[in-house]
Amino acid sequence: MADYSLRLADSLEAPDLKPILLTTHSWAGVDDRAVGVAYRWNSFGILSAARAIRGLNLDILHVQFAPSVFGFSRAVGFLPLLLPGRIRLIVTLHEYGVWTAGGPGGFVRDLLWSAVERLGWMDRETWALVRHADGLLVPSAEHLEVLRARFGDRQPPALEVPIGLNIRIEPGLDAQARAGVRRDLGAPDDAPLVAFFGFFHPVKALDRLVAAVAAIRDTWPEVHLLLLGGVESHSVDAAVAQEILQQLDRVITETGMTERVHITGYLPDAEISRLFSAADVAALPFNDGVTSKSGSMLTAFALGVPVIATAPPGQISAPAEIDGLLRVPPRDTDALTQALRWVLGDPALAARLRATGLKFAAQRNWDAIAAVHRQIYAEALGTPDKAPRDKRSQPWQSRPRSAREGKPMSLVERARSAVTTSVEAIRNRPPSPARSSDHRPTEDPALFRQLVYGDPARLHVAPTAVLNNALINLSSGDVTIGDYTFFGHNVSVLTGTHDWTKFGRERQVSVPDSGRDVIIEEGVWVSSNATIVGPCRIGAHSVVGVGSLVLKDVEPYTIVAGSPAKVLRTIPRPDEPEAKTTDPNAGPAGVVTAG
Numbered sequence: 001m002a003d004y005s006l007r008l009a010d011s012l013e014a015p016d017l018k019p020i021l022l023t024t025h026s027w028a029g030v031d032d033r034a035v036g037v038a039y040r041w042n043s044f045g046i047l048s049a050a051r052a053i054r055g056l057n058l059d060i061l062h063v064q065f066a067p068s069v070f071g072f073s074r075a076v077g078f079l080p081l082l083l084p085g086r087i088r089l090i091v092t093l094h095e096y097g098v099w100t101a102g103g104p105g106g107f108v109r110d111l112l113w114s115a116v117e118r119l120g121w122m123d124r125e126t127w128a129l130v131r132h133a134d135g136l137l138v139p140s141a142e143h144l145e146v147l148r149a150r151f152g153d154r155q156p157p158a159l160e161v162p163i164g165l166n167i168r169i170e171p172g173l174d175a176q177a178r179a180g181v182r183r184d185l186g187a188p189d190d191a192p193l194v195a196f197f198g199f200f201h202p203v204k205a206l207d208r209l210v211a212a213v214a215a216i217r218d219t220w221p222e223v224h225l226l227l228l229g230g231v232e233s234h235s236v237d238a239a240v241a242q243e244i245l246q247q248l249d250r251v252i253t254e255t256g257m258t259e260r261v262h263i264t265g266y267l268p269d270a271e272i273s274r275l276f277s278a279a280d281v282a283a284l285p286f287n288d289g290v291t292s293k294s295g296s297m298l299t300a301f302a303l304g305v306p307v308i309a310t311a312p313p314g315q316i317s318a319p320a321e322i323d324g325l326l327r328v329p330p331r332d333t334d335a336l337t338q339a340l341r342w343v344l345g346d347p348a349l350a351a352r353l354r355a356t357g358l359k360f361a362a363q364r365n366w367d368a369i370a371a372v373h374r375q376i377y378a379e380a381l382g383t384p385d386k387a388p389r390d391k392r393s394q395p396w397q398s399r400p401r402s403a404r405e406g407k408p409m410s411l412v413e414r415a416r417s418a419v420t421t422s423v424e425a426i427r428n429r430p431p432s433p434a435r436s437s438d439h440r441p442t443e444d445p446a447l448f449r450q451l452v453y454g455d456p457a458r459l460h461v462a463p464t465a466v467l468n469n470a471l472i473n474l475s476s477g478d479v480t481i482g483d484y485t486f487f488g489h490n491v492s493v494l495t496g497t498h499d500w501t502k503f504g505r506e507r508q509v510s511v512p513d514s515g516r517d518v519i520i521e522e523g524v525w526v527s528s529n530a531t532i533v534g535p536c537r538i539g540a541h542s543v544v545g546v547g548s549l550v551l552k553d554v555e556p557y558t559i560v561a562g563s564p565a566k567v568l569r570t571i572p573r574p575d576e577p578e579a580k581t582t583d584p585n586a587g588p589a590g591v592v593t594a595g
Contacts, residue, residue, distance in 0.1 A: 001064050001066055001069045001094065002023075002027070002030065003166040003167070004064065004094075004163065004164075004166055004295075005021055005064055006021070006030075006031060007164060007165070007166060007366060008164075008366075008369070008370070008373070009021060009031075009033060010366075011164075011366040011367065011369065011370035012370050012373060012374065014374075017374065017377070019033065020033050020034070020035055020056070021033050021034040021035065022034075022035055022037045022049070022052075022053070022061075023035070023036060023037070024036060024037075024038055024039060024040065024041070024045075025037075025038070025039055026039070035052070035056070037049040037052035037053060038052070040071065040073075041070040041071050041073045041075060041076055042071075042073050042075055043073075043075045043078070045075070046075045046076055046078055046079055046082070047082065049079065050079060050082035050083060053083065053087070054083070054084055058087050059086075059087065059088065059381060060087065060088045060089075060090060060377050060380060060381070061083065061087050061088070061089055061090070062090040062091075062092070062373075063076070063079070063089070063090070063091045063092070063129060064092050064094060065091055065092060065093050065094060065095070065096075065126060065129060066094040066095040067095055067098065067125070068095065074125070074126070074127055076126075076129065077122075077123075077126050077127025077128050077129050078127060078128060079128075079129070080128045080129060080131070080132035080133075081128055081132075088134045088135075088377075088380040088381060089129075089132055089133050089134050089135075090133065090134060090135040090136075090137070090376060090377070090380060091126070091129050091130060091133040091135070091136055091137070092137040092138070092139070092161070093126070093130075093136070093137070093138050093139075093143050093158075094139060094163075094293070096125060096126075096138070096143045096146055096147075097125070097142070097143065097146035098125075106455065107453070107454070107455075110456060114150070117150045117151050117154075118150075118151065118152050118154065119154070120151065120154035123150065123151075124150075130147075130156055131156075133156070134380040135159070135376045135377075135379070135380050136156050136157065136158040136159070137158065137159050137160075137161045137376070138158050138159070138160055138161070139160070139161065139162060139163045139292075139293035140160065140162075140291045140292045140293040141160060141292070141463070142291050142292075142293075142463070143158075143160075144158060144160060145463045159372075159376070161369060161372050161373070162292065162293070162363075162364045162369070163293050163295060163298065163364070163369075164298075164364055164365065164366045164369045165295070165298055165299060165302055165361070165364075165366070166295045166299070167269040167272055167273065167299060168269045168270070168273070169273055169299075169302050169303060170269075170270055170273040170274060170277075172277055172303070172304060173274065173277050173278055177274070177278070178277075178278045181193075181274065181275055181278035182224070182278070185224055185226070185262055186259065187222060187224045188222050190222075191220075191222040191223065191224055192220045192222070192223045192224070192280050192281075192344050193223075193224050193225075193226060193278060193279045193280050194209075194213050194223065194224070194225050194226070194279065194280065194281055194282075194283055194340065195225075195226040195227075195228060195275070195276055195279035195281070195282050195283070195300075195305065196209060196225075196226070196227050196228065196229070196282070196283055196284065196296075197228040197229055197272065197276055197282065197296045197299055197300065198228075198229045198284070198294075198295070198296035199229055199230060199231070199236065200227075200229060200230070200231040200236065200241070200244050200245075200248075201236055201244070202240075202244060203286060203287045203288060204284075204285070204286050204287070205285040205286060205287050205310075205330075205331070206227065206244075206248060206285075207247060207248060207251040208285050208331070208333045208336060209225065209283055209285050209336065210225065210248065210251045210252055210255055210257055210261060211251065211255055211333050211337075212283075212285075212333055212336040212337040212340055213225045213257065213260070213261075213340065214255035214256065214257050214260075215333075215337045216337060216340050216341055216344070219341065219344075219345070220344060223260065223344075224260050224261075224262065225257065225260060225261045225262070226262050226264070226275060226276075226279060227248075227261065227262065227263045227264065228264050228267065228272055228275060228276055229264070229265075229266070230265055230266040231244055231245060231265075245263075248261075248263070272299075273303065276299065276300065276303055276305065277303040277304065277305065279305050280305075280306075280343070280344060280350070281305065281306050281307070281308060281340065281343045281344060281350070282296075282297075282300035282305045282306070282307045282308070283307075283308045283309075283336065283339075283340065284296055284297060284307065284308070284309040284310065285308075285309075285310050285328070285330070285336055286309075286310050286330065287310070287330050287331055288310075288312070288313065288330065288460075289309075289310050289311050289312035289313060289315070289330055290309035290310055290311075290325075291312075294309075297309060297325075298360075298361055298364060300357065301324075301357030301358060301360050301361040302357075302358070302361035304354050304357065304358055305354070305357070306326070306343050306349075306350045306353035306354050306357070307324075307325050307326070307353060307357060308325070308326045308327075308328060308336070308339045308340065308343060309325050309326075309327060309328070310327070310328055310329065310330040311327040311328065311329060311330070312330075312460065312462060313329075313330055313460045313478075313480040313519075314460060314462060314480035314481055314482035314519055314520065314521060314522075315327075315329075315462060315482050315483055315522060316328075316329055316482075316521075316522065317329055317521055317522075317539070317540060317556070318335060318338075319335055319338055319339040319342065321349070321352070321353075323356075324352075324353060324356030324357050324359075324360055325353070325357075326339050326342065326343060326349070326353060449469055450467050450468075450469060450470050450471075450472060451469070451470075451471045451472070452472050452474065453471070453472070453473045453474065453475065453496075454472075454473060454474030454475045454495075454496070455474055456474070458474040458477070458478040458479065459472060459474055459478070459479050459481075460478065460479070460480040460481065461481045462481060462482050462483040462484075462485070462522075463483075464483045464484050465481045465482065465483065465484065465485045465486065466485070466486040466487065467481070467486075467487050467491075468487050468488065468489050468491070469489055469490065470487050470490075470491045470492070470493060471490075471491070471492045471493070471494075472492075472493045473492075473493070473494045473495055473496040474495055474496075475495060475496030475511050476495040476496045476497060476511060476512045476513065476514060476515065476516040476534070477495035477514055477515060477516035477517040477518065477534050477535065478495075478517045478518075479493050479495060479517070479518045479519075479520075479534075480517070480518070480519045480520065481520045482519075482520060482521045482522035482523070482524070482540070483522045483523070484522060484523045485520055485521075485522065485523065485524045485525075485526070486524075486525055486526075487526045488526065488527045488528030488529070488530070488546070489528045489529075490528055490529045491526050491527075491528065491529070491530050491531075491532075492530075492531040492532070493518055493520075493532045493534075494518075494531065494532065494533050494534065495516040495517065495518055495534040495535075496511055496516070497511065497512065497516060497533075498510055498511060515535065516534035516535045517534055517535055518532055518534040518535070518536055518537075518538075519536075519537040519538070520532070520537075520538040521537070521538060521539055521540040521541075521542075521556065522540045522541065523540055523541040524538050524539075524540065524541065524542050524543070524544070525542075525543045525544070526538075526544045527543070527544055527545050527546040527547075527548070528546055528547075529546060529547045530544045530545070530546065530547060530548045530549075530550065531548070531549050531550065532544070532550045533549070533550065533551050536550060536551070536552055536553050536554070537553045537554070538550065538553075538554045539553070539554050539555045539556030539557070539558065540556040540557070541556060541557050541571060542554050542555065542556055542557060542558045542559065542560065542571070543558075543559040543560070543571070544560055544561070544565065545559065545560065545561025545562070545565070545568070546561070547563065548560060548561050548562055548563060548565040549562075549563040549564050549565060550564070550565045551564045551565070552564075555567075555570075557570055557571040557572075557573055558570050558571065559571060
């Protein structure tokens with residue numbers, strides 16, 4: 001965030017726009033435009049920051065929101081309630097959709113937060129920030145999906161503005177300079193070089209990357225792995241950083257890669273650019289997939305380095321070339337190994353990835369990003385102080401103001417207004433919205449609302465999936481649902497189980513914490529009243545018939561039905577002849593008992 005904010009400020013600087021950077025006192029010396037407004041971002045720190053901001057005569061306050069930046073304190077969410085109304089608030093959600101209620105009563109608190117969000121009052125992650133923003137920006141489409149899921153028909157209007165490069169790119173290296181980088185690393189001039197760039201973190205699966213690079217030494221004995229970036233960060237304290245390095249050291253030793261893996265730590269932009277651009281391939285094997293807001297991916301694109309990156313869980317089951325990336329399924333070392341072999345062994349593939357990446361990076365230059373920001377600022381400043389609105393139908397347009405000559409409301413007045421608005425909302429609230437906005441008026445909205453039991457963080461649903469009113473139990477594992485999967489009504493997906501050897505209350509509470517994951521891959525059709533019990537994987541483009549009970553894996557391109565489900569037929573793959581029917585009574589191709 002510090003690098004991003006500095007680059008944005010540099011790009012916005014103009015005769016009519018003077019950006020300053022508000023930060024903690026300890027970081028105020030990082031730039032001559034930086035101003036310290038708090039010692040830390042807890043409740044007292046936010047009160048201190050609000051006092052300082054009121055004295056700075058600002059027109060716009062732009063909050064770059066990421067929980068890690070604020071020490072995972074949500075107190076920053078109170079800031080809009082403490083600001084004078086003349087200051088326009090713009091919020092960029094860099095990290096969003098990551099907070100869940102944990103500990104005792106977490107499920108109940110999640111339900112309460114969902115009700116509060118549906119009414120448009122507050123947001124569980126940002127509290128009042130999103131609610132009071134005069135402009136809301138997100139760096140990726142995934143964040144828009146979170147907003148839509150949380151707020152339903154009260155979703156705040158948000159603009160997707162892509163991130164820009166956080167480092168300054170140096171000119172590309174010629175063959176001699178690339179060979180020089182390898183000599184610096186103790187590698188032959190023509191040795192393949194795999195690179196990772198970014199902060200180290202447990203979810204980035206660097207141990208898998210080490211293992212995958214070790215596995216390709218049978219073909220490229222001189223291959224080296226370059227790990228560019230620091231370990232300790234806002235998200236990783238010194239103790240966790242040490243654990244990460246110790247785990248990496250164990251894997252490096254076990255795989256015999258001691259002389260082949262190079263951990264650089266923090267480096268200046270020019271040195272990152274020099275080393276990274278010498279790589280033959282960049283690998284980003286994150287456990288939860290790599291999104292379009294990844295600064296590491298964008299840097300690789302801009303340097304012309306082909307990229308291998310994990311897809312969101314459940315999206316694919318094997319390496320696939322998608323939108324200029326070679327995507328691989330997460331947590332799959334074999335697939336990552338195969339992808340490395342493809343890129344290093346196929347110059348044509350590497351050239352395609354390189355060309356597409358360079359084009360992608362060119363569209364995300366800082367001049368274009370700054371122009372969008374200037375337009376948003378101008379629109380926010382052009383909003384009149386007293387803008388009449390219907391609070392229920394347009395709850396995101398402007399913060400409340402007093403009726404006395406348009407003056408900003410005091411904190412007490414704001415609190416009183418919030419209570420009044422809340423009471424009105426309870427009295428006048430419409431029926432809870434359905435997940436699908438295109439259902440017919442005669443249909444019960446409950447048919448389009450999922451019932452989720454357990455930690456919602458264990459549910460991973462692709463944005464194109466349709467679940468209708470599925471019951472999803474997350475007690476004993478994760479549930480991952482791929483793109484273009486669709487359910488009929490009353491489908492149950494269950495990870496939870498109980499120990500039948502126990503009795504009474506002991507049987508009730510003996511539920512395993514993990515080990516019963518359900519993965520439903522791309523394009524699966526699960527018909528009405530089907531029940532899927534983990535652990536199992538439903539293969540891509542398969543069909544589960546009405547009322548079926550699935551207790552084990554289903555192969556891709558198959559139709560299963562029954563209790564327990566058995567294979568009725570295989571589905572012809574595109575451009576392939578139809579396979580023989582397993583069940584002679586299954587009917588013609590394309591026909592299945594539907595729902």
